Amino acid sequence: MKQHKIVTTVVSYIFCILYLTSCFEVPDRDIKPFYVYSYNDENSNIVAEIYIKTKDNTSFESISASIPYLKYNKSWLMILTMDDCKQDAYCRVWAAINGKPLPVSESVYYNAANLLYGDMPLNVYYLNKTLGSTDGAGNEVRFNFTTTLSPEENFMNAYPSPTGFNMFSGLIWDNVREIVNYDNGIAFHNVKADDESDVEKIKDHFALAQEIIIKQLNGRGCKTLAEPDGNKKYIEAASNYPPIQIMTAQSQAEKLFPGKVNSSIYKNIIQRDFYRPCEWLDNINKILSKSPENREAFCVGIHGMTGRGQIDTLALLNDLFGKDGDDSVWFTSLEEYYEYSEYRLNTTIKKSYSNDTLKLTVSIPSQQYFYYPSITINLTNVSMSNVIDISSSKMVSGMSYAQFGNGIMINIDCRKHLLEHAVYFVEKYEDNPSKSNRDDALFFVNRLKTSQAKQALLQRLN
Numbered sequence: 001m002k003q004h005k006i007v008t009t010v011v012s013y014i015f016c017i018l019y020l021t022s023c024f025e026v027p028d029r030d031i032k033p034f035y036v037y038s039y040n041d042e043n044s045n046i047v048a049e050i051y052i053k054t055k056d057n058t059s060f061e062s063i064s065a066s067i068p069y070l071k072y073n074k075s076w077l078m079i080l081t082m083d084d085c086k087q088d089a090y091c092r093v094w095a096a097i098n099g100k101p102l103p104v105s106e107s108v109y110y111n112a113a114n115l116l117y118g119d120m121p122l123n124v125y126y127l128n129k130t131l132g133s134t135d136g137a138g139n140e141v142r143f144n145f146t147t148t149l150s151p152e153e154n155f156m157n158a159y160p161s162p163t164g165f166n167m168f169s170g171l172i173w174d175n176v177r178e179i180v181n182y183d184n185g186i187a188f189h190n191v192k193a194d195d196e197s198d199v200e201k202i203k204d205h206f207a208l209a210q211e212i213i214i215k216q217l218n219g220r221g222c223k224t225l226a227e228p229d230g231n232k233k234y235i236e237a238a239s240n241y242p243p244i245q246i247m248t249a250q251s252q253a254e255k256l257f258p259g260k261v262n263s264s265i266y267k268n269i270i271q272r273d274f275y276r277p278c279e280w281l282d283n284i285n286k287i288l289s290k291s292p293e294n295r296e297a298f299c300v301g302i303h304g305m306t307g308r309g310q311i312d313t314l315a316l317l318n319d320l321f322g323k324d325g326d327d328s329v330w331f332t333s334l335e336e337y338y339e340y341s342e343y344r345l346n347t348t349i350k351k352s353y354s355n356d357t358l359k360l361t362v363s364i365p366s367q368q369y370f371y372y373p374s375i376t377i378n379l380t381n382v383s384m385s386n387v388i389d390i391s392s393s394k395m396v397s398g399m400s401y402a403q404f405g406n407g408i409m410i411n412i413d414c415r416k417h418l419l420e421h422a423v424y425f426v427e428k429y430e431d432n433p434s435k436s437n438r439d440d441a442l443f444f445v446n447r448l449k450t451s452q453a454k455q456a457l458l459q460r461l462n
Helices: 002-023 088-097 112-116 173-181 199-216 232-239 277-288 308-321 334-346 418-431 435-446 452-461
Strands: 046-054 076-082 132-134 140-142 146-148 185-187 224-226 246-249 269-271 298-302 329-332 348-354 357-364 374-379 387-392 398-404 407-413
Touching: 046 407, 076 088, 076 277, 076 334, 088 173, 088 308, 112 173, 132 329, 140 435, 146 224, 173 185, 173 199, 185 224, 185 334, 199 232, 224 232, 224 334, 232 246, 246 334, 277 298, 277 308, 308 329, 329 334, 334 374, 357 374, 387 398, 387 407, 418 435, 418 452, 435 452
Parallel strands: 076 146, 076 298, 076 329, 146 185, 224 246, 246 269
Antiparallel strands: 046 357, 046 387, 132 140, 348 357, 374 407, 398 407
């Protein structure tokens, strides 16, 4: 009788495991990878037109156009890079910024499939908001950061099971797909060269890693290096590997002063420092004691962000300097800042007039692996009170505008698949109508320019 009970218990246990596993329907990794924005055919070398219809008394000749040194006319810049391809980048930093659940325990982790299928740790908490700034016209712009990748490591090809929430060896590709879907940047770090003092071998492995990244991220290449371990051979290799266009390092590097950049920073090595999050605020306040044009960027690197106190620092930046504070910070990736800086220096804006309409022809040249064709344009000597309508050519997929000083600021985004991207998040909300999914859908829909398609998406969310 006792033996029968033992056998019954074992059979019941096996049945329960099989039942629980079958309830967690994980898509085949090779057939149905997580959605990622399409980078294969992103717009490049853009020529866009903006049409500003005004009242009769506008003097078009007095209007001048310029691109500010920071997007959205922010007064200081923060750049965060996360080294070593750590899982924290997804389930803590990305999760905190985007209003997702956060593990209470520092030993608990989760992956993108866990979040998608609702298979979450028992003890999680929420910040109950997203973290970011605004575009100066009332639309949310979430904080963005850079995560380093280890494309040659097998751990990135792992796939989570529903049997626990232990720490993986690092980020897996599905986590990275989610991270880049929300505009964050990527960077090279360590590669699997058997001799990391050999510059040529490092270059060869940059190329191997690049092939993997492009395959895994739907055409997206990498143009940024975060120097690993203070190894200057990586800097030398990157300097001679054309796809890498911008680098960051802790030494033998230069501080970035956005207000003083008047030439290309291609191949520059931007200085970053490793501070604990509890030290961030003191250093930021030192920067903010200077006039805006003399402020250095707060470029900081971290290896992980596990404790609740560290995550709270991100929330504090939102509350002091972001959309819930004075809205002064542009918190973005080194990748996006680099692109914007090159756009600012090389874009041309031509004016022409017809009756009561000012036309701006904006030519935005790009380079290899440029994915953020988005700029802010300031117009002087014109007021929103004198504007009847602002519209654009088809090349512009996203647009917002508002009064700025004695003129107008116009933000344009020329990404090719911005509408399809918004549709994806609306459909995700419709499949799972949670508050977080709705917040995401609104975030991506609101960046679109005014159109019937945008209104239709907003109606679906209402």
